[in-house]
Amino acid sequence: MLSIENFRKRYDDFELDCTMSVEPGQITGIVGANGAGKSTLFKAILGLVKGDSGRITLFGKEPQQLTREDKEKIGVAFTNAGFNEYLRIKDIVPVLSNVYPSFEKEKFLGSCKKLNLSLDKKLKEFSTGMKAKLNVLIAVSHQAPFLILDEPTAGLDVTAREQVLDLLREYMTEVDGRSIVISSHISSDLEGLCDDIYMIHEGKIILHETMDTILNDYGVIKVTEEQWKKLDKSYLLKKKKESYGYACLTKEKRYYMENHPGVAVENGSLDEVIVMMIQGETV
Structure with a gap:
């Protein structure tokens, strides 16, 4: 579906250097701090940013080669929907019907009602959360096989976030082969949604794993200074100095549970992996 090979984009004080792929039927999460390069990456996928080297293909074509029909196969949700x-929503519906031949009007209106989005209220009167829900709803309303979602649940309360995530799950189950690329600072959303995760830091991919691997195999080991001296460091990825000694990130938590029974080994979460990968030191 999407292939990015050694794509580079240089600015005065920043360089994006990225290789990644998204397979049909897959939900891929992009995580990283603000300024890490996520927005530049999304713009490059859409052809809004031209790289200095490397190659991006979507549907087997480079972004600049995508036809109008190809672009209709992409659903996009950024912070601002652009309207x-x-x-009002009832003013937007005819626009969407004209722009997207596959726009599902009745389903869209039904979802607006379900998500408590007024058809008669002006968009400037919408809360941040209401705008976020509308953005996602527009993205999934025209049967696009590929979605690009940048912080789609930002500003939503827990109930509204779950409604949006349910929209995405329904979108994926309706038709085989659909794919999503999504970024979010809310790791719990990604843990319950994504098949795999790319972690980007200072313009570079520093980790790529399946979500199952992160949740099942990664762990954080907490050791005192004395335990650190005796610890087998063969399977440690990062370490971080703490008041009690060290916190260590490993992809082999079972090894340490079996071979170092006196050491505290905690299950990894996406948040913990992000913090350790970015703030930790290489062992």
Whole structure:
């Protein structure tokens, strides 16, 4: 579906250097701090940013080669949907019907009602959360086989976030072969949604794993200074100095549970892996 090979984009004080892929039927998460390169990457996928080297293909074509019909196969949800703030949803519906031949009007209107999005209220009167829900709803409403979602649940309360995630799950189950690329600072959303994760830091991919591997195999080992001296460090990825000694990230938590029974080994979470990969030191 999406292939990115050694794509590089240089700015004065920043360089994006990325290789990744998204297979049909897959939900891929992109995580990283603000300024890590996520927005540049998304813009490059859409052809809004031209790289200095490397190659991006979507549907087997480079972004600049995508036809209007190809672009209709992409659903996008950024922070701003791009509509005039004085428009109402009922004003937007005819626009969507004209732009997307596959726009599912009745389903869209039904989802608006379910998500408590007023058809008559001007967009400028919408809360941040309401705008976020509308953005996602527009992205999934025209049968696009590929979605690009940048922080789609930002500003939503727990209930609204779950409604949006349910929309995405339903989107994936309706038709085989659909794919999503999604970024989020809310790791619990990604843990319950994504098949795999790419972690980007200072413009470079520093980790790529399946979500199952992160949740099942990664762990954080907490040791005192004395335990650190005796610890087998063969399977440690990162270490971080703490008041009690060290926190260590491993992909082989079972090894340490079996061979170092006196050492505290905690199950890894996506948040912990992100923190350790970015803030920790290489062992």
